[in-house]
Amino acid sequence: MxxxxxxxxxxxxxxxxxxxxxxxxxxxxxxxxxxxxxxxxxxxxxxxxxxxxxxxxxxxxxxxxxxxxxxxxxxxxxxxxxxxxxxxxxxxSYLPKQMSDDEVKAAIDKAVAETGATAVKDMGKVIGVLRAAYAGQMDFGKVSPMVKAALGG
Known part of the structure; x- marks a missing residue:
């Protein structure tokens, strides 16, 4: 490549x-x-x-x-x-294919489970895991509120 x-x-x-x-x-x-x-x-x-x-x-x-x-x-x-x-x-055109909303939700669930996050204060850990694994594939401006909601925020 x-x-x-x-x-x-x-x-x-x-x-x-x-x-x-x-x-x-x-x-x-x-x-x-x-x-x-x-x-x-x-x-x-x-x-x-x-x-x-x-x-x-x-x-x-x-x-x-x-x-x-x-x-x-x-x-x-x-x-x-x-x-x-x-x-x-x-x-x-130079970015990797963007993930669908369903794929993003699945990735968030996986990152929450992986980090053991339970509250909004753990949001940084989850976002860090997502950034490392999915850089360029998701819009983190849209992902942050989704992570917050997943953590009960």
């Missing part, structure tokens, strides 16, 4: 040849974000960003764009919102 970095480069070349300007721009944004992450890691004495860190960067980029889309829609700027939606689609 090729690494995500190699896939970004290959997809960039392919998009440039095909004249897909929006896709090229989105991949350049991803590359710039990864370079920032690598520089940050080097400053902390680490090497290049790991695959999990790259997934985290991609998820953060998607979240930022979704927030922008909401603002643009609220301010009646559909042309700007559409540009952000294109970027979200390109960035999302």
């Amino acid at each position: 090729t690494s995500l970095r190699e896939r970004f480069t290959a997809d960039m070349k392919e998009a440039m040849k095909a004249g897909e300007k929006a896709k090229v721009a989105a991949i350049r944004l991803i590359s710039a974000a990864l370079k920032e992450k690598d520089i940050e890691a080097r400053g902390a004495g680490k090497g290049e960003a790991t695959a999990d860190e790259i997934l985290g960067v991609l998820q953060k980029m998607i979240k930022q764009r979704q927030e922008s889309i909401a603002i643009y829609d609220a301010n009646n700027r559909p042309e700007l919102a559409d540009g952000e939606r294109v970027e979200v689609a390109v960035i999302s």
Whole structure:
């Protein structure tokens, strides 16, 4: 399996040849974000960003764009919102398949059993297990309330 970095480069070349300007721009944004992450890691004495860190960067980029889309829609700027939606689609194509709600609930139940969590104060342990096992496969903004509900919160 090729690494995500190699896939970004290959997809960039392919998009440039095909004249897909929006896709090229989105991949350049991803590359710039990864370079920032690598520089940050080097400053902390680490090497290049790991695959999990790259997934985290991609998820953060998607979240930022979704927030922008909401603002643009609220301010009646559909042309700007559409540009952000294109970027979200390109960035999302690099993330693993997202889990369904039923799969998320099953994963939460498994993590609760695994950690022995019984109350909301144990929520951090459960989220930690889920992040380690399912990075990039679930939206933790939506998962947190589900975990809280599972723990009786």
